[in-house]
């Protein structure tokens with residue numbers, strides 16, 4: 062029993078530290094996600110003066126809008142401390158970056 066007590070008291074402070082640290086990082090993520098949603102909101106401005114077919118412009122703007130919407134969901138899930146949802150949205154965001162780059166960003170090799 063004494064062993065069990067010691068085990069509990071040895072571990073508990075560590076677990077409390079982890080929770081504090083996790084919440085600190087989630088708060089950082091909330092702030093970063095807010096900044097990302099703002100930034101994504103102004104991505105369409107970047108192609109304002111650029112000659113682009115209507116189809117390409119629509120695709121570009123909707124990819125930027127998807128990123129903005131995902132960033133808002135990321136902010137909400139991080140604020141709600143929902144780790145599972147946060148991880149899912151982070152993966153979605155990764156895929157969004159990649160899909161827009163695949164269509165619109167010049168590959169490094171051809172610069």
Ligand code: HEC
Pocket residue numbers: 104121122124125128154155157158159161162165166167
């Ligand atoms: C709506 C389309 C779009 C989305 C979404 C997008 N990007 Fe980009 N990104 C581009 C384009 C186009 C360029 C190339 C810009 C240029 O060459 O001037 C680029 C360039 C970059 C660069 C290089 C910047 C530089 O100065 O060379 C980085 C880093 C980058 N993107 C990161 C990201 C990340 C991270 C995400 C996701 C969170 C993301 N991008 C989402 C279109 C997008």
